[in-house]
Amino acid sequence: DAGITQSPRHKVTETGTPVTLRCHQTENHRYMYWYRQDPGHGLRLIHYSYGVKDTDKGEVSDGYSVSRSKTEDFLLTLESATSSQTSVYFCAISGASQGIYGYTFGSGTRLTVV
Amino acid sequence: DAKTTQPNSMESNEEEPVHLPCNHSTISGTDYIHWYRQLPSQGPEYVIHGLTSNVNNRMASLAIAEDRKSSTLILHRATLRDAAVYYCILGGTQGGSEKLVFGKGMKLTVNP
Numbered sequence: 001d002a003g004i005t006q007s008p009r010h011k012v013t014e015t016g017t018p019v020t021l022r023c024h025q026t027e028n029h030r031y032m033y034w035y036r037q038d039p040g041h042g043l044r045l046i047h048y049s050y051g052v053k054d055t056d057k058g059e060v061s062d063g064y065s066v067s068r069s070k071t072e073d074f075l076l077t078l079e080s081a082t083s084s085q086t087s088v089y090f091c092a093i094s095g096a097s098q099g100i101y102g103y104t105f106g107s108g109t110r111l112t113v114v
Numbered sequence: 115d116a117k118t119t120q121p122n123s124m125e126s127n128e129e130e131p132v133h134l135p136c137n138h139s140t141i142s143g144t145d146y147i148h149w150y151r152q153l154p155s156q157g158p159e160y161v162i163h164g165l166t167s168n169v170n171n172r173m174a175s176l177a178i179a180e181d182r183k184s185s186t187l188i189l190h191r192a193t194l195r196d197a198a199v200y201y202c203i204l205g206g207t208q209g210g211s212e213k214l215v216f217g218k219g220m221k222l223t224v225n226p
Contacts, residue, residue, distance in 0.1 A: 033213060035216070040218070041218070042201070042216050042217050042218040042219055043158065043201075043216035044216075045213055045215065045216075048213050058213065059215070090157045090158070092157070092158075101160070101163060102148075102150075102160030102163065103150070103158070103160060103214065104159075104160070105157030105158050105159065106157055107156065107157055108156075108157055
């Protein structure tokens with residue numbers, strides 16, 4: 001497909017446990033983003049990255065951290081999962097640095113915190 | 115951030131044209147207008163974007179008002195597959211280096 005994959009696709013975890021979601025791209029795009037989507041809120045930006053080891057916070061970053069040690073991987077970590085972090089998480093990539101317009105989104109990870 | 119206003123929902127009939135409106139009265143001179151859509155159980159997908167002139171691609175057309183305070187996404191012949199949530203977004207570049215802020219979007223229902 002579009003060269004972006006998210007793993008896992010589904011996960012159920014217990015409150016208080018750490019969780020890491022992975023976004024992997026094969027497009028060599030510079031920009032990567034993590035969003036969450038909840039009913040009534042649309043998509044909200046959690047963190048984003050402009051390159052290796054270059055990340056910044058979005059509008060709902062509390063309780064989340066990210067890492068990008070390689071161009072192709074952008075990891076989202078919930079240090080201690082809470083029920084409020086039950087959501088669908090989407091990763092996106094952008095090829096703007098290569099003159100490619102628009103974001104490409106992954107298929108999403110559905111996370112349930114019980 | 116400049117914001118957009120869309121209806122919560124619209125309905126159309128299959129094989130008919132549909133015009134999806136978006137108001138953005140506080141748009142700045144450098145803001146591009148981006149449209150994405152999200153099919154059920156999928157991530158959003160890019161539809162079209164523009165700055166001042168009307169734009170066409172294989173998916174849709176984008177008509178931008180002369181004062182740029184509103185725009186309309188035009189699906190020339192709606193199909194059942196076009197049923198989705200449509201997002202109108204303003205971005206300061208061509209949608210890559212600057213993060214895009216998605217609102218709640220507008221749900222389009224296509225009737226057979």
